Amino acid sequence: MQRIVEAVPNFSEGRDKEKIARIIKVFASHPEVKLLSYEPDADYNRTVVTLLGEPEPLEKALTDLVGVCVREIDLNHHSGQHPRMGAVDVIPFIPIEGVTMADCIGYAKSLAKIVQDQFDVPVFLYAEAATSEARILLPDIRKGEFEGMKEKIKDPLWHPDYGRPEIHPTFGVVAIGARAPLIAYNIDLASKDEKIAGNIAKAIRKSSGGFQYIQSGPAHLEKRGHVQVTMNILDYKKNPIYRIFETVRMEAKRYHVEITGAEIVGLLPRDALVKSLEYYFNVHDEASSVKDLDFETLVEKARQYLLFRDFDKFKIIESYL
Amino acid sequence: MQRIVEAVPNFSEGRDKEKIARIIKVFASHPEVKLLSYEPDADYNRTVVTLLGEPEPLEKALTDLVGVCVREIDLNHHSGQHPRMGAVDVIPFIPIEGVTMADCIGYAKSLAKIVQDQFDVPVFLYAEAATSEARILLPDIRKGEFEGMKEKIKDPLWHPDYGRPEIHPTFGVVAIGARAPLIAYNIDLASKDEKIAGNIAKAIRKSSGGFQYIQSGPAHLEKRGHVQVTMNILDYKKNPIYRIFETVRMEAKRYHVEITGAEIVGLLPRDALVKSLEYYFNVHDEASSVKDLDFETLVEKARQYLLFRDFDKFKIIESYL
Numbered sequence: 001m002q003r004i005v006e007a008v009p010n011f012s013e014g015r016d017k018e019k020i021a022r023i024i025k026v027f028a029s030h031p032e033v034k035l036l037s038y039e040p041d042a043d044y045n046r047t048v049v050t051l052l053g054e055p056e057p058l059e060k061a062l063t064d065l066v067g068v069c070v071r072e073i074d075l076n077h078h079s080g081q082h083p084r085m086g087a088v089d090v091i092p093f094i095p096i097e098g099v100t101m102a103d104c105i106g107y108a109k110s111l112a113k114i115v116q117d118q119f120d121v122p123v124f125l126y127a128e129a130a131t132s133e134a135r136i137l138l139p140d141i142r143k144g145e146f147e148g149m150k151e152k153i154k155d156p157l158w159h160p161d162y163g164r165p166e167i168h169p170t171f172g173v174v175a176i177g178a179r180a181p182l183i184a185y186n187i188d189l190a191s192k193d194e195k196i197a198g199n200i201a202k203a204i205r206k207s208s209g210g211f212q213y214i215q216s217g218p219a220h221l222e223k224r225g226h227v228q229v230t231m232n233i234l235d236y237k238k239n240p241i242y243r244i245f246e247t248v249r250m251e252a253k254r255y256h257v258e259i260t261g262a263e264i265v266g267l268l269p270r271d272a273l274v275k276s277l278e279y280y281f282n283v284h285d286e287a288s289s290v291k292d293l294d295f296e297t298l299v300e301k302a303r304q305y306l307l308f309r310d311f312d313k314f315k316i317i318e319s320y321l
Numbered sequence: 322m323q324r325i326v327e328a329v330p331n332f333s334e335g336r337d338k339e340k341i342a343r344i345i346k347v348f349a350s351h352p353e354v355k356l357l358s359y360e361p362d363a364d365y366n367r368t369v370v371t372l373l374g375e376p377e378p379l380e381k382a383l384t385d386l387v388g389v390c391v392r393e394i395d396l397n398h399h400s401g402q403h404p405r406m407g408a409v410d411v412i413p414f415i416p417i418e419g420v421t422m423a424d425c426i427g428y429a430k431s432l433a434k435i436v437q438d439q440f441d442v443p444v445f446l447y448a449e450a451a452t453s454e455a456r457i458l459l460p461d462i463r464k465g466e467f468e469g470m471k472e473k474i475k476d477p478l479w480h481p482d483y484g485r486p487e488i489h490p491t492f493g494v495v496a497i498g499a500r501a502p503l504i505a506y507n508i509d510l511a512s513k514d515e516k517i518a519g520n521i522a523k524a525i526r527k528s529s530g531g532f533q534y535i536q537s538g539p540a541h542l543e544k545r546g547h548v549q550v551t552m553n554i555l556d557y558k559k560n561p562i563y564r565i566f567e568t569v570r571m572e573a574k575r576y577h578v579e580i581t582g583a584e585i586v587g588l589l590p591r592d593a594l595v596k597s598l599e600y601y602f603n604v605h606d607e608a609s610s611v612k613d614l615d616f617e618t619l620v621e622k623a624r625q626y627l628l629f630r631d632f633d634k635f636k637i638i639e640s641y642l
Contacts, residue, residue: 209533209559238530246571251564254603282575 045080104178122163126177184265366401425499443484447498505586
C-alpha cells in the first residue's frame with residue numbers, strides 16, 4: 001500500500017511575485033512530490049502551499065522550502081493582515097493513505113530536528129504533535145507574532161521544542177505538527193435570510209454546543225442570490241459530511257427552507273466521501289460497495305445524495321496520485 | 322414572576338432506613354419548600370433528594386439538611402459503590418423559573434458561607450460556580466474521596482473555597498455549585514441489537530465528537546425486549562431534545578430501524594418541552610403558541626411528536642408549583 005501524506009505549509013510572502021516564484025521553484029527539484037496548489041494572498045501577505053507525497057521525498061522538499069525562505073524572507077520587513085511568527089509560519093502533516101496520525105507526528109518531529117540542525121530555526125510542535133496543552137492551538141503559540149516572540153520565547157513556558165530559546169534573527173520561529181484533514185464545506189439554502197443560516201450554523205457548531213469538530217457561520221452570496229451555512233469540518237471521521245448535511249436539512253425544515261446544493265472548497269480525501277456515501281447506500285439499499293467505486297461514480301453519487309455542485313474528481317485528493 | 326430554584330443534594334446514607342427518615346424529616350419544618358422525591362440507593366449507599374422552592378426558604382432547608390447530616394453521618398464508617406467525599410456530598414442549584422444561572426451561582430456562594438460558618442465544613446464551589454478550571458467537574462474535586470481528602474486538601478491547589486485546608490473529621494467536605502437542569506432521556510429502538518444503539522450513541526455524544534452537552538450509551542431492556550439509546554442532556558437550551566431525537570432517527574435509518582418511543586427519567590423543566598415542541602409546531606405549521614399551552618396539551622403534543630411514553634404532567638417540574 002502507498003504511504004501518502006499531505007503537507008500544507010504557509011510562507012510569509014504573498015505580494016512579491018518574483019520572490020514567490022523563486023520560492024515555489026524549489027519544488028521543481030522534487031518531482032516525486034506533487035504540488036497541488038499554491039495560493040498567494042496579497043492582503044494576508046502569505047502563500048498557502050498544498051503538497052502530496054510519500055513521507056521521505058516530502059521531508060526533503062519541505063527542508064528545501066525552509067532553506068529558500070531563510071534566504072528570501074526577512075520578517076523584520078514584513079507586514080500583512082494575517083498573524084505570523086516565521087518566514088515559514090506553519091507546516092502541518094496530514095495522513096491521507098497508508099499512514100496513521102502517529103506516523104505523521106513522527107514526520108513532524110523528524111522535520112523539526114532537521115530544520116533546527118540545518119538552519120538554527122527554533123521549532124514548536126503543535127496540534128496532534130504538541131508537547132503540552134498550551135501548544136495545541138496555533139493561535140496560542142503565535143500570539144505576540146514575530147515581534148513579540150523575541151521576548152516570549154525566553155519565558156520557560158515558551159521555550160521551543162527544538163532549539164535554543166532565541167528566535168532566528170530574520171526567519172523567526174516555525175510551528176510543525178500533525179492534524180486530521182480539514183474539509184471546507186458549504187451548504188446552500190433557498191433563502192436570502194442570513195439569520196436563518198446563522199441559526200442553523202449555531203445549532204451545529206462546537207462553539208455554541210453543537211458537533212465537536214465543526215466550525216460554522218452564515219454567509220450571504222450576493223451574486224448567487226442566496227445564503228449559505230459555511231463550515232470547516234476538522235475531523236470528518238468523527239463528524240462525517242452526511243451527518244452535518246442531514247442535521248442542517250432537519251434544522252432548515254422549521255423555516256420551510258430547502259437545501260439546493262453544497263460545495264467543497266479546496267480538496268477532500270476520498271475516504272471522507274466514501275464514509276458519507278456509505279450512509280446513503282445503506283439507507284437506500286444500494287448493493288455495491290462504496291469503497292470499490294471509481295472516481296466518476298463517487299462524483300456522481302456525491303452529486304445525487306449530498307447535492308454537491310461544481311464538483312469533479314479533481315476535488316478528491318487521491319485523484320492526483 | 323415567581324423565582325423557583327431546584328436543588329438536588331446527595332447525602333451519604335442509602336441503607337439505614339431510620340436514619341434516612343430522620344434526615345428527610347428536616348424538610349417537614351420547611352413547608353414552603355417542595356420535597357419532590359428522595360431516592361435511597363443501598364448499593365451506592367447514598368440518597369438523592371430533589372427540592373423545589375424560592376431561594377430563601379430553600380437555603381434554610383439546605384442548611385438544616387447539612388446540620389442533621391453533621392450529627393447523623395460519620396464518613397469514617399461509610400462504604401458504598403458511589404464515590405463520595407462528604408456526609409452531604411454535593412448540592413447543585415438549578416435555575417427553573419424567574420432566576421438566572423448567575424443568581425444560582427450567588428445562592429451557591431451564600432449557602433457555602435453559611436455551611437462553613439455554622440458547621441466548620443470546608444466547601445468547594447463547582448460547576449458553573451467553580452473558581453478554577455480544575456474545579457468545574459465534580460469527579461475531579463472528589464478524586465481521592467473522603468479518605469484521600471485529608472491530604473489532598475492541604476495541597477494549595479486544593480485549598481477549599483470556603484474554610485481552612487482541613488476536612489471536617491466526620492463530615493468531610495462538600496461541593497456546592499450551580500448547573501443547568503439535567504434531563505435523563507432514553508430513546509427506544511425497534512431492535513435487539515445493542516451494537517446499533519452503541520453506534521448511534523457514539524454519533525451523538527460529546528466524548529466521541531458529537532453534541533457538546535450529550536452523554537450517551539446503549540442499553541438493552543430485557544423485559545421490554547428492545548435496545549435503547551440512553552442519554553443525559555446536560556444543557557437542553559444548547560442541545561434541545563428535538564435535535565437529539567431527530568439526529569437519532571436519522572442515524573437509525575441506515576440500519577432500517579424505527580424509533581418506537583422515548584422516555585424521560587425523573588423530571589424535566591416545562592421550558593425544555595416548549596423549546597422542542599416549537600420545532601414541530603414550525604415544521605407542521607401549527608398555529609398556536611407552544612408557550613401558552615396547558616400541561617395536558619403539552620403532554621399530548623410530546624406524545625405525538627417526541628413519542629414520549631409513560632409521560633404525564635407530573636414529569637414536568639412546574640406541575641408541582
